[in-house]
Amino acid sequence: MKKILSLKWLLAIFLFQLISCDNSDSHENNHHKSITPPAQISYSVIKAYPHDTASFTQGLEIYQGELYESTGNPENVPNNGAWIGKVNMSTGVAEKKALLSSDIFGEGITILNGKIYRLTWQNQKAFVYNLQDFSPVKDFFYQGEGWGLTNDGKHLIMSNGSNILSYRDPETFKELRQISVHDHTGMKNNLNELEFVNGDIFANVWQTNQIIKIDTANGSVKGIVDLTDLIRQDPVLSAPPTDVLNGIAWDSTSKKMFITGKKWPKLFEIKLNQ
Numbered sequence: 316m317k318k319i320l321s322l323k324w325l326l327a328i329f330l331f332q333l334i335s336c337d338n339s340d341s342h343e344n345n346h347h348k349s350i351t352p353p354a355q356i357s358y359s360v361i362k363a364y365p366h367d368t369a370s371f372t373q374g375l376e377i378y379q380g381e382l383y384e385s386t387g388n389p390e391n392v393p394n395n396g397a398w399i400g401k402v403n404m405s406t407g408v409a410e411k412k413a414l415l416s417s418d419i420f421g422e423g424i425t426i427l428n429g430k431i432y433r434l435t436w437q438n439q440k441a442f443v444y445n446l447q448d449f450s451p452v453k454d455f456f457y458q459g460e461g462w463g464l465t466n467d468g469k470h471l472i473m474s475n476g477s478n479i480l481s482y483r484d485p486e487t488f489k490e491l492r493q494i495s496v497h498d499h500t501g502m503k504n505n506l507n508e509l510e511f512v513n514g515d516i517f518a519n520v521w522q523t524n525q526i527i528k529i530d531t532a533n534g535s536v537k538g539i540v541d542l543t544d545l546i547r548q549d550p551v552l553s554a555p556p557t558d559v560l561n562g563i564a565w566d567s568t569s570k571k572m573f574i575t576g577k578k579w580p581k582l583f584e585i586k587l588n589q
Contacts, residue, residue, distance in 0.1 A: 350499040356528065356538040357588040360545065365407035366575050366582040368556070373397075374424035374433070374464065374508060375562035375575060378446070382564065382573070382582075384409060385424040385433055388417055397421030399433055399449065407582070412449035415442075423464035423508055425471060427485055432471060434461030441488055455488035463509035465516065467531070472516065474509055478502040480516065480534070496529055498536035503527060510563040512572070519561050526563060526574070538589065542574070551580055 366372075374385035385399040396417045400409040413433075415421050420436035426446060433442045437460055443452040463474040470491065471483040482491045496503045496518070505521035515537065516529040524546055528538035542560060546552045558577035565572050575582045 350497070350535055352499045353527070353536040354538045354589075356540045358540055358542075359586045359588065361571070361584040361586055364404050364573075364582040364584070366579050367402075367407050367409060368578050368580050370409065371397075371558065371577045372508075372562040372575055372579070373422045373577075374399075375510075375564040375573065376424055376426055376431075377564040377566040377571075377573065378426045380566070380568065383424065383426065383431065384562075385421050387420045387422065387436065387577075388415075389420075391417045399424055399431060399444070404582070413442075413444055413451075422461045423474070425464045425466045425509075427466045427468070427471065430485075432464060432466075432485070434464050434473065436460055436462070457488060457490075462521075463507050463518065465509040465511045467511050472509060472511065474506040474518065476505060476507070476521065478504045478506065480506065480509075480529070494529075494531065494534040496527075496534045496536065498527075503536060508561050508563055510565050510572075512565045517563050517565075519563060521561070522559055524560055526560075540587065545583070549581070552576065 370384060371387045371389055372384060373387045376383040382402045382404050384402050386397050388397040397415040397420060398411045399413045400411040402409045419438050422434035422436050424431055424433045429446050430452060431444045431446050439457055441455040441457060444450060445452055460475045462476045465472050471485050473481045473483055478496045480494050480496060484491055496506060507519040507521040510517045516531055518527050518529060520527060524541060524543040526540040527536045530537050556578050560576040562575040572585050572587060573582055574585060
């Protein structure tokens with residue numbers, strides 16, 4: 316009798332937990348449905364610049380009028396390891412200043428306080444360099460993958476391919492807080508290269524033609540820039556060996572935005588109509 320009673324209690328507890336989970340999921344779905352769908356942000360192409368088709372772009376940055384780029388090395392080519400450098404915008408040629416060995420896959424970059432920070436994909440290490448000469452300063456260990464990186468003038472902001480953006484201390488790389496990115500349909504995963512623009516974060520969504528605009532206060536997606544038409548108009552952008560859209564740079568002085576992709580032949584200056 317005691318054994319039967321225990322089984323009944325276990326069954327009751329299980330059913331209660333199941334109902335609680337269903338109610339929680341329902342509440343979460345209803346919460347997302349109550350969120351206003353993101354606005355569609357149109358754009359105009361102002362100008363196209365050359366871009367090195369050997370560059371597997373992982374990070375893009377404009378700082379004091381200069382273009383900086385970071386790359387990965389998916390083929391593990393020994394003499395073409397992932398690099399960061401300053402890029403001549405008129406020619407697309409990079410002055411390669413800091414290389415990684417071919418076994419390390421470079422990821423996103425950002426510039427803060429005279430230093431350039433670079434993530435790695437699965438090596439769980441961030442490298443820091445002096446911006447002036449790309450000499451190494453230090454490195455940090457972090458758990459998980461590294462994808463995109465930007466900053467708000469005080470904190471580093473990092474993506475890892477999920478829907479989570481992590482705010483980190485630039486002196487210690489310690490995680491300070493997280494925001495969960497979502498829209499009216501649910502969580503937005505595959506957040507990749509990032510750019511901080513006028514208080515919002517713009518993020519490439521990996522393997523899509525979309526850049527999303529994220530509210531840093533609550534993680535909601537405020538807008539979507541769909542670059543499908545741009546890619547369709549130039550067949551080279553959707554044909555091998557070109558890869559996906561990835562790379563957002565914002566010139567805070569001139570208020571210009573630049574976008575490119577992995578092994579793309581062009582860097583585009585665009586104007587957002589918002």
